[in-house]
Amino acid sequence: MSEASVFERIVAGEIPASKVFENDRVLAIRDIAPKAPVHLLVFPKVGTYPNVAALAAGDAGLLAELVSVAQHLADEHCGGEFRLIFNTGETAGQTVFHVHAHVLGDPEHTGALTEGTL
Template identity: 55%
Template sequence: MTSTGQEPSIFTRIAAREIPATIVAETERIIAFEDIAPQAPVHVVITTKTQQYANVVELAGGDPGLMAELVAVAAGIAAERANGQFRLVFNTGEAVGQTVFHVHAHLLARTGPGTPAGDSSLGEGSLAFR
């Protein structure tokens, strides 16, 4: 259990290496891994190692520095995998598709040239991620 008394989320368990994942970036407080059901050529989940924050609104209000670190990790991954161009999606609330209530972002990008940033290869129309 976590310090808040709730069961560890799947992301907490990935960070603890209890559940396998393809980790693509990690800092002391952030972990990023490939999504198991990708919606775009590049689809990486970026999350905090703490599950203190359920969504991006709580994170931004509670720890703006951690929020900035999460975005910086996203930018670094996009620089390596997608020429620095990406979409960063945070779902906040069950009605919009959030199923894991541990703040996380979905980095979506394409890998090749010639496709506009908003095309369907980035999951347009299917942004109801977990």
């Protein structure tokens, strides 16, 4: 049996996190090392899928739910405008192999998300 991911440990209550959304299948938290004024992580509660491609192939409905939650959070936290990022693979910056989306926003329009800033 593989070791539980940090996200599975957050779901289990073993690691504290600043939750911003939760339902039966999805959890969203504030990133502990934000790269934008708003930086949220949205992920399924199950650790079955290591990346977005595996999730799309295995449960397209859950992927759609992640994107819907991301939109809801962007509406709530940054006026509906956001950048949605899924890192897939170590060389692409993925450090936790439990699919998760980064929701980045700039509600004060500081220029933190202009092209070329990330």
